[in-house]
Amino acid sequence: MKVLIVFAHPEPKSFNGALLEAAVETLSAGGHDVQVSDLYKLHFASGTTRSDFTTVADPDYLKYQIEEAKASTENGFATDIAEQQRRVVWCDHLILLYPLYWFHLPGILKGWVDRVMAAGFAYGGGKWYETAPLYGRRALLAFTMGAPQDRWADDTLFGPLDGILNPIRYGILNFCGFEALEPFVVYAPARITDDARRAYLDRWRERLLGLDRETPLPFRRAADFGAGRYRGAGS
Amino acid sequence: MKVLIVFAHPEPKSFNGALLEAAVETLSAGGHDVQVSDLYKLHFASGTTRSDFTTVADPDYLKYQIEEAKASTENGFATDIAEQQRRVVWCDHLILLYPLYWFHLPGILKGWVDRVMAAGFAYGGGKWYETAPLYGRRALLAFTMGAPQDRWADDTLFGPLDGILNPIRYGILNFCGFEALEPFVVYAPARITDDARRAYLDRWRERLLGLDRETPLPFRRAADFGAGRYRGAGS
Numbered sequence: 156m157k158v159l160i161v162f163a164h165p166e167p168k169s170f171n172g173a174l175l176e177a178a179v180e181t182l183s184a185g186g187h188d189v190q191v192s193d194l195y196k197l198h199f200a201s202g203t204t205r206s207d208f209t210t211v212a213d214p215d216y217l218k219y220q221i222e223e224a225k226a227s228t229e230n231g232f233a234t235d236i237a238e239q240q241r242r243v244v245w246c247d248h249l250i251l252l253y254p255l256y257w258f259h260l261p262g263i264l265k266g267w268v269d270r271v272m273a274a275g276f277a278y279g280g281g282k283w284y285e286t287a288p289l290y291g292r293r294a295l296l297a298f299t300m301g302a303p304q305d306r307w308a309d310d311t312l313f314g315p316l317d318g319i320l321n322p323i324r325y326g327i328l329n330f331c332g333f334e335a336l337e338p339f340v341v342y343a344p345a346r347i348t349d350d351a352r353r354a355y356l357d358r359w360r361e362r363l364l365g366l367d368r369e370t371p372l373p374f375r376r377a378a379d380f381g382a383g384r385y386r387g388a389g390s
Numbered sequence: 391m392k393v394l395i396v397f398a399h400p401e402p403k404s405f406n407g408a409l410l411e412a413a414v415e416t417l418s419a420g421g422h423d424v425q426v427s428d429l430y431k432l433h434f435a436s437g438t439t440r441s442d443f444t445t446v447a448d449p450d451y452l453k454y455q456i457e458e459a460k461a462s463t464e465n466g467f468a469t470d471i472a473e474q475q476r477r478v479v480w481c482d483h484l485i486l487l488y489p490l491y492w493f494h495l496p497g498i499l500k501g502w503v504d505r506v507m508a509a510g511f512a513y514g515g516g517k518w519y520e521t522a523p524l525y526g527r528r529a530l531l532a533f534t535m536g537a538p539q540d541r542w543a544d545d546t547l548f549g550p551l552d553g554i555l556n557p558i559r560y561g562i563l564n565f566c567g568f569e570a571l572e573p574f575v576v577y578a579p580a581r582i583t584d585d586a587r588r589a590y591l592d593r594w595r596e597r598l599l600g601l602d603r604e605t606p607l608p609f610r611r612a613a614d615f616g617a618g619r620y621r622g623a624g625s
Binding site: 165166168169194195198199201202203204205215216217218219220256257258259260261262263264265266267268269270272284301306310311312313314318319321322323325326327330345375377380382387 | 452493494
């Protein structure tokens, strides 16, 4: 496997850090190739700005998707974005590893998605979902959260966990052609015993080595909704 | 009204920019107070790092919520966060104005939520939802998107719009004590006529002047789920 891990925790000593270390060790020892994009170490920018491009479609009016589309055909992405895109193309398995912040990706990781999964690169020209250029790759959301598992159910304050994961699964991963694997969720790592944490790490190592043999979650095919062709924003 | 607009579009000439301009003009002319946090102009950081604090709870291990809680009691937030928190406390209406990116807030705006709505400031010490320190304020999501309205329904590829808005409404706004107003959604502003855009701006101005007379969407009360008291992450 060629695994790209996009890591979005500011503290290497955190349980997220332990998951990252275990992943790199386990996958490497298993003969797989691993690359890590450590967004805090990279000081990865989150804002979508003109400096994301070396090419210019319209110098007077920044329409981000238009600039993305031009940059995609003319090799015009800024270095930090281009490097991440190379890694995404290289991988067959993408892992987003992060602490859950406000029921979604941390801002720094959301910014990675906003900037890297560009029009013309990840979708566009009629293509998305099952026709997306990156189709065939797999993606895994791996995250820690403060809350315990029983906070997530139909009749709880937070509701079912799928309520917050489906928009990412369908709207980011499937949209870009990635089949989503069952998420790896660590509940309340700060409040459990060392043994329970070790058990999480054991399960994590086991899962990682078998990622390519897992059956992905159902893929939302655009054609099934009569939307097989991406027709551009708002068309 | 005291209205804080958090604005997250990089292009002032965009329709988002037009909505911002209209809001400031209309509210000011109506005798209301307005402050604008223009995140791109501020180069607002998205990552949660140690430099977010002037106080230190643990110099060897960054546990962000612990540092937030300490900073909250000791006036220890970095200047950019402290300034935003002052504005949030000042306002009675909070407007998040942004382009929809990947079915959620843009990374730069998600980072604003991650960093500003801190433990000890927006929740904690037993308080959240209807007991949150900021309870009683109102919040409005105002956003543009590339897709037209008919893309959002039970039987479409994207599903109903509430599927992507509810996690923000319940998990960020209500969590922090804000009553959510009906979102203001602009569908595909780049693909509609000038007249249709003007009609949106007219509706926007009208809504703004009546925000304090609107009936908010149902508030998710924690007590209704037997979760009246915030018991700390993972407790």
